[in-house]
Amino acid sequence: MGDIRHLTSTGATTPGPTARSATPLDELIETVAFLRAPGGCPWDADQTHESLVQYLVEESWELIEAIESGNRAELIEELGDVLYQVLFHADLAAHTPGEDFDIQDVAAHMTEKMVSRHPHVFGGDRTAETADDVVSFWDELKADEKPHRTSVLDGIPRGMPALALAQKVLGKAEKVGVRVTSASIPDGPEPPATEGELGRTLLALVASARAQGLDAERALRHAVRDLEGQVRSAEERTGEDAESDRPGD
CATH class of the missing domain: 1.10.287.1080 (MazG-like)
Known part of the structure; x- marks a missing residue:
């Protein structure tokens, strides 16, 4: 710099x-x-x-x-x-x-990272026709780059607001077969069909929680931690299944 x-x-x-x-x-x-x-x-x-x-x-x-x-x-x-x-x-x-290090080091690292993450663009051995294709092998590339990460939850910033954290963890949970659906809502109404309806529903839930002296942010974080526990249990089962499927020595 x-x-x-x-x-x-x-x-x-x-x-x-x-x-x-x-x-x-x-x-x-x-x-x-x-x-x-x-x-x-x-x-x-x-x-x-x-x-x-x-x-x-x-x-x-x-x-x-x-x-x-x-x-x-x-x-x-x-x-x-x-x-x-x-x-x-x-x-x-x-x-x-x-x-x-300086801003030039930061820029050089980012350029190298983006080139390596886009082998379908920069002459690698992969092709991608859709955004979903790109996302699917990004996960593989990140796994190769960061072998110390043993869970799909590793690398998620813990300081994210609860709602953003919940959305992030839900996406990771689906990768190991753990899904939360509208059926999990106790006696709930039909799920919102638009972002406008969703926003009003969320606001109403927060208002209801506030009226009852409940902390919506803390409550959602607790629920996310429970979901993370389910994810880690699923990963452990997958690991155990993989071990049991290995041929004997």
Whole structure:
């Protein structure tokens, strides 16, 4: 990553690469470095990866809101805010002993990852006609890349909101044959047919829970943990079945 830390010792007050070919992205990278350099912003200099987590979460949700609103100006702004978080973490790492990577390392890693995940595009030995074809072998590729993961649940961020976490775990559960259907709803109405109906149903459930002094977020997390237990039990049974099917030594 470009580094303009020398500018602070020469009295410069504005950041930015001097090359005429510099892009707006180059200038933003330099701005982050300038703010975090000695003589720059004290707040920026004090931050750590951990202290920045709350801002990354907030900016991500604001980006989601901009996407859902369909407002172009807000989308540009919020994408920029999320990008700034990435550049901030990279600059911090570039100047933290033991981390020693920068935004170029991040970009190089991501390019390599995307090429390896798309062998159907970059001259590999696979073909994909549909999005489902791609998803099916992505799981295989990820399994090869991360052999330490022994469960379909490994890698799911535990800090996700309960509803997003539930949707993620449900998708993983289906991969091992564990399914939750509308039949599991005790004396429930017909399942919602549209997202509008679903939204109103969920809102009504949360309102009912609130009226009874129940915590909807915590309740859903408990239910998701129960589902995760079912998934791990199914995986154990599959493993045991595979062992029993092996020919004797």
